[in-house]
Amino acid sequence: MASDKNAEYGEIASLLLQSGMVSEPQVKHAERIRRKLATPAPLLNVLKELGVVSDEMVRKVLVDTSLTIRIGELLVELGHLSEDDLNAAFNIQKEREQDQRLGEILVKYNFIDERVFIRVLSIQLGLPLVDITLSLVDKDLVDRIPMKILVEHQFLPIKNAADRTFLVAFADPLNKKGVETARKYLGGQIGLAITEKKALSDTIKLLANMAAGITINVDGKTVVGIVNSMIVTAIKENCSDIHIEPMADRLQIRFREDGVLRHYKDFPRDILPPLTSRIKIMCDADIAERRRHQGGRILFEYEEGRVDIRVSFYVTVHGEKIVCRVLKQKRELLDIQTIGMAPKMLNRFLEDAVYPPSGVLLVTGPTGSGKTSTVYSCINHIKNPQISIITAEEPVEYVIDGIAQCSIDPSINLTFEETLRHIVRQDPDVIVIGEIRDSGSAEMAMQSALTGHKVLSTFHTEDSIGGLIRLLNMDIAPFLISSTVVSVLAQRLLRRVCDSCAKETKATPSQLQRLGISAADVQGAGFRKGRGCTECKQTGYKGRVGVFELLVLNELVRNAILEQRTSYEIRQISVEHSGLITLLEDGLVKAAAGITSLDEILRCLPKLSKPRPLMEIRRLCGE
Secondary structure, three states, X not given: OHHXXXXXXXXXXXXXXXXXXXXXXXXXXXXXXXXXXXXXXXXHHHHHHOOOOXXXXXXXXXXXXXXXXXXXXXXXXXXXXXXXXXXXXXXXXXXXXXXXXXXXXXHHOOXXXXXXXXXXXXXXXXXXXXXXXXXXXXXHHHOOOOHHHHHHHOEEEEOOOOOOXXXXXXXXXXXXXXXXXXXXXXXXXXXXXXXXXXXXXXXXXXXXXXXXXXXXXXXXXXXXXXXHHHHHHHHHOOOOEEEEXXXXXEEEEEEEEOOEEEEEEEEEHHHHHHHHHHXXXXXXXXXXXXXXXXXXXXXXXXXXXXXXXXXXXXXXXXXXXXXXXXXXXXXXXXXXXXXXXXXXXXXXXXXXXXXXOOEEEEEEOOOOOOHHHHHHHHXXXXXXXOXXXXXXXXXXXXXXOOXXXXXXXXXXXXXXXXXXXXXXXXXXXXXXXXXXXXXXXXXXXXXXXXXXXXXXXXXXXXXXXXXXXXXXXXXXXXXXXHHHEEEEEEEEEEEEEOOOOEEEOOOOHHHHHHHOOOHHHHOOXXXXXXXXXXXXXXXXXXXXXXXXXXXEOOHHHXXXXXOOOOHXXXXXXXXXXXXXXXXXXXXXXXXXXXXXXXXXXXXHOOOOOOOOOHHHHHHHHOO
């Protein structure tokens, strides 16, 4: 009877049933859901999606059973690996990697992410999973072990308040020689824990540097080299921000690449004061002041050119956190035809928003969503010898011949307000305001449009309707907004699926539920997901693509603004009568084309209303 259940439900689901952790009705309910799924999924995966089963329950039942479930079977049953991928990994092991374990092959050939594999391995072995950091390491126990032993066998004793057993973190707890070596130096009984290989290796390296007295000899030359190397690396890897973060036990440095932070390096804490002082010197901030937040600017020159870096110092309990925003002036201008807009949306954007000789065009979105790039692609598209274009920006990010560009500098009282007063005396046809920040700059943009000028600007709001509502909240008169704003374009940048390691995938029940749609709504979609490879640094993504929401103000929308309707009502009117395609809908079309992933949509895009079926959105987009 038990073997029948195993065949029907799978090894782990059957064990959970036998142990009483799940009931027969729960399993049958999950099985009915599984059979209705458009995409085949393991029963255990459905039980987890329903919240009936957790990793801890699986870990406990595997520890309690006398059966041994192999890691490959466990990965398949948990839904992290397909049968085909598992067989492909076995073939690789048999043909050319006989000396490597299956897990090493699965990670090496990008069948599975290392973090997922480590988590499942911890479930299989019944071992605790730890995220190793310097603060977690038991320094007294480390002192008992020669550093070369830690480096050779890759383990670290960690603090364990639960009992008297020494808890030791291994990247490979199945390495018997490493476990025996740990027992030898720590004496007696040890408890095993599992951690990520790279995190463990980096922590051991940091401890080795500290033990060798390489607490980085913090002379001026060393610190200058570290700062310069960090900035040049960030520039060459196309990172937008550098985060220098003091922790309780170390200094952590992370880079933002394609909108996502990734770890770069850790340094001992004692480098923080000289490194902070060096950056403050570079951006003319007050070196002596460590109790107040500060800001500054670095014009960094290196062999390939020059970049503008905006620096922010933020006082925390562990010291000053520094964030450097890298603003490259050498970037190529995007052609408006290639920024990623759907054909019908692009045509409408040009005809109703870009080409009209007057009115306000707003591009909205959060920091780093590509607003400035879009504004400049519009300017580059319309510029010609017959029109005068003048800008006020902080700072100038793109330099274009034939355009009068002004970089705001509050330190010499060259403010937005002062600059905008002078702009209108320069006889411009098109005025570009870097960003609308307050009611003063908003009102000046509206007044300039009233006098027959074309005004382009950026704005920080969640979506296109939010741009109109925020203007109302700035006490701009509704009649002024409705008579001057011609269009609001909201946008985001989503990561592109890496073409080198992309594979076809189906929407999971959880993803469909979060999107508020059914499998029938996305019929005909070609969703893709990147496995991770050397090309994309194991992330599964390479580059970014724009997602847009275009609101063109027609009479119905203008009347709704004059009547000060709610954002929900204005959105409904825009969708029904103004041809609005929401950010979520445009993202769904791009995910269905395999350009980005459903995970990116759920991570980045606001869900303010239920998206329409994919076929209908594609028709509206002209695709």
